[in-house]
Amino acid sequence: MKRKHAIAASLLLGLALGCASSLKVKNLSKENVNPTLSLSKNYESDLPELHVDKARRDTFSVAGENGEKILIMNAIRDEETGEMVATDVLQAAIVTARFRNIAERKGKVDIRFQITVPAAMQDSRWQIRFNPDMYVLEDSVRLDPVVITGKGYRERQLRGYERYNRFLSSIVTDSTLFIDSKALEIFLRRNIPELYALKTDSTVVSDERYRSIYGVSARDAVEHYTSRYRISRNEKKKAMKDKMFSRYVKAPLVTDGIRLDTVMVSSGGDFTYEYVQTINTRPKLSRVLVSLSGGIYEEDRNIYTIPAAEPLTFYISSISSFLDPTERYMTKVIERRATANTACYIAFRPGRADVDEGFSANSGEISRIKGNLRSLIGNREFDMDSIMVTASCSPEGGYAVNTKLASARSASVSDYFKKYVRHCRDSLRREEGLSYNLDETYSGEPVRKAQKIRFITGSNPENWDYLAALVEADTLLTASEKEDFRRRFSVKDPDEREHQMALQPYYRRLREALYPRLRTVRFDFFLHRRGMVKDTVHTTVLDTIYMRGVRALEDRDYETALTLLRPYGDFNAAVALAAMDYNLSAMEILRKLPSTDKTEYLKAILFSRSGDDKEAVQHYLNAVRLNRSFIYRGNLDPEISVLIKKYGLNREE
DSSP, X not given: OHHHHHHHHHHHHHHHHHHHXXXXXXXXXXXXXXXXXXXXXXXXXXXXXXXXXXTSOOEEEEEOTTSOEEEEEOEEEOTTTOOEEEOSOOOOOOOOOSEEEEEOBTTEEEEEEEEEEOGGGOOTTOEEEEEEEEEETTEEEEOOOEEEEEHHHHHHHHHHHHHHHHHHHTSOOXXXXXXXXXXXXXXXXXXXXXXXXXXXXXXXXXXXXXXXHHSSOHHHHHHHTBXXXXXHHHHHHHHTHHHHHHHHOSSOOOOTTOSEEEEESOOSSOEEEEEEEEEEOOTTOOEEEEEEEEEEEETTEEEEEEOOOOOEEEEEEOGGGGOOOOOOEEEEEEESEEEEEEEEOOOOOTTOOSOOTTSTTHHHHHHHHHHHHHHHHTOSSEEEEEEEEEEEEOSSSOHHHHHHHHHHHHHHHXXXXXXXXHHHHHHHHHHHHOEEXXXXXXXXXXXXXXXXXXXXXXXXXXXXXXXXXXXXXXXXXXXXHHHHHHHHHTXXXXXXXXXXXXXXXXXXXXXXXXXXXXXXXXXXXXXXXXXXXXXXEEEEEEOHXXXXXXXXXXXXXXXXXXXXXXXGOSHHHHHHHHHTTOHXXXXXXXXXXXXXXXXXXXXXXXXXXXXXXXXXHHHHHHHHHHOTTHHHHTTTSHHHHHHHHHHTTTTTO
């Protein structure tokens, strides 16, 4: 009877609370009580470069346009006259604007705003969920939500988890608990006392031996006294875990992806949360909008949808906007003559000098050289004057024999490629000069005059210098073997030098691995620029490295911009340094540059960052005299706008 009364009282209390909640929600809508999305009151003080001491008297003089002394003091507007008057303390103002100018630092900006929840919206039974949305260019980004949870709401959440945990604890995880061990023990004691005696014996008895002795296996006995009903009921509980979680936990606790989840113990006053979101800037990003939406929840029900708040607008001030896009050129010296070279490994039969295309790997090497020749002959910028062919031999054999052999091989290779050059040149002339019309007549540009290419033969009988380099780079020769090679390399007579090396253990390595690489044919191509008479010409070309730096600065890729522009030490380099907060380095460059409106304004920003208000104001006024548009630009840069507000600058405007 008492239980029935308790249930009835609980139902009546729940009904009364539900009615009270509905009435409170209706009042919110009726009285238009909503959270406030506002700008942070102390936004400027969050910039590390700005330390404005509002309790300090700031009075100093700067030079006017005609050299006159101008006194600069803290100033506020007189409420009666509307004029700006000097004051010792600049009182904090209540921010009512819906926009703010924010400064970019190292390609990032901090978006700061406040979410204020009126006391009338707070209720112990409720959870308020706020969803800030940020609009960047064409993108919409849902920021991490902010959750304000009432104490009663959280208690109901935790009670749900407690009930669910009690359900989980009722699920059996130890399968031995399903065995009626007491009945099993009685059975063994009455029917198989020998087996029961093993209860206190640590002897291990296999299941097969157990069955052979007693006619029943241990598994059979255990299964006989295992409760199938309890196992089945336990399995059903396991299958119901998700369903029971939903039944007991109406509103699960969420920790990931939430900026704030705080529990309100009482609703004695308004609650304010300071939200900070750091974003990377990007090209053409000049402003960011932030709006707020959300709802009030009671358990798992949305009982009130919070209307979207009027958005806040953040205007991004970027120093990169000061960049100078003027193209930069550099002087380039163009030489009339040019050279190119390559080497190939044409193999010759022992003691022979004729070119055999089918011998060894000659086919591929010859094909590669022909490709190089065709490319150079067909080049539209250069004409080829001559080709020098130098053949070299390995040191085995007499030096005199190798000298004749190298010369013969050089001449043989020259004759071989002369024929190809004539064929290639004629082929290219036909391709350039002929184009057939439909009436089978031909026309085309005048055929270029045939290049007279001269072949020059040379020889390097034994390429000892290259052999020495190969020995030093070889990884199989030991340090002592290399030292012995250096000692014998100093012998002046090449034949004696080769003879001494042939007696050493490492000679086999030289002859089999290194000597073949000395049997080369080197091609040196000598060319000149077509149509150019003078040996050198000085011309101006676009400095592509510098312009890449300017583009990186424009795209706000400040690290790349700084790497490319810093060596130039010009205004754009100073802009890149200032964008990365390297203020002293930026100032060093600006001091060396002529005074312009941009250099003066950038100096004002840098002095403001360092806390030197006097110099900052002086350079700002200098910039304004040179370019009146900086009066309006100053309101966009926090470093300058704080000076304008603090000292009442631009009053005449």
